[in-house]
Amino acid sequence: MCGQIFSYKQTANGFVVYSQNKKAEVVEFEKFFEIRTKNIDYFKNFFDLETDYKKIKNVLSREKALQDPIKFGSGIRILKQDLLEVIISFVVSANNNIKRITKILFALRENFGENMGDFFAFPTLKKLENITEKQFFALGAGYRSSQLVKLINQLKAVDFESWKEQKTETIKNKLVALSGIGPKVADCILLFGFGKTDVFPVDTWIEKVYNQYFGTCKNRIIIRKELTKKFENLSGYAQQYLFYFQRSFNSK
DNA sequence: TTCCAGGTGCATA
DNA sequence: TATGCACATGGA
Structure with missing residues (x-):
């Protein structure tokens, strides 16, 4: 797994991934992965199985800086996740480390999510609405606790369905608000x-990668602009190969 | 002990 | 508009 989701557990021969109120066990064999789940359609979409990654990798390989990262992370897929879970998870992720993010998010599931038997679901918006700032602190969310309470309150008035058809920059402007x-x-x-x-x-x-391979810049807004200009509709894929490669060789 | 982690919000100029 | 600093917490 590569930092796109924080709710998963390693197993002896693969991992179990939890999304929303569903889970899938991924078993690794020599030449393929087997996905075991009761929610086949959900995880077919989740693991983006309909997308032709070979084609994407061919195009991105033209960029020299991406050749090793693509070889290294050849099995990477962009995970199509539950919107509410992604929003909460990445707010928790800010200025935080993956180990601690994972801990906080599992605690959130265990304390406020529905008991599904052998795991806990991610809390619904209705459940999240009842969590106080103090309770978020108790989960270990630190100074993000007040942001989370405020955010959840704002989410009550949002109709994401109507956002989905809109342009990327339009949605982004609404998100950063x-x-x-x-x-x-x-x-x-x-x-x-x-x-x-x-x-x-x-x-x-990514800031480190950029300064190593693409140019010299500390302003993340400018780095983003340069990289999206370069990779256009494949930016998200390029980002994942670079992120995974960089992180794997520079941390434990 | 200090630095850093999948940054953001807010004050200041 | 741009820059700088504070912010919880735990691991290295």
Whole structure:
């Protein structure tokens, strides 16, 4: 897994991924993966199985800086996730490390999500509405607790269905108006929640990659602009290959 | 002990 | 519009 979702657990021969109130077990074999789930259609879409990644990789391989990352992360897919879960997850992710993000999000499921038997569902908006700032603190959400409470309150008035057909930049403007959502988190929501691949989330890792391979710049707004100009509709895919590669070789 | 993590919000100029 | 700083928390 590569940092797109935080609700998964390693197993002896693969991993179990939790999305919304569903789960899928992914078992790794020598030449293929097997996905075991009761929700076949949901996870067929979730793992983006209908998209031709071979074609995408061929185009992106023209860029020298992407050749090794594509080889290294050849199995990467852009996960099409539940919108509410993506929004909350990436607000929690801001200025945080993956281990701690995972811990907070599992605690959120366990304390406020429906008991599904052998796991807990991600809380519905209705359940989230009842969580206080103090309770978010108790989960370990730190200073994001107040942002989360404010955000959840704002979400009550949002009709995401009507957003889905709109242009990327239109949705982005609406997202950054919400509490806890800035340009980077908005890009992640657009990519993993709305399936918009013409975005390039720029975080601390991508900033490093950019300065290593593409140019010299510390302004993330400008880096994003340059990279989306370069990769256009394939920006989101390019970002994932670069992110995964960079993070794998620079952290534990 | 200090630095850093998939940054954002807010004050200041 | 642009820059700088504070913000919880835990691991390295």
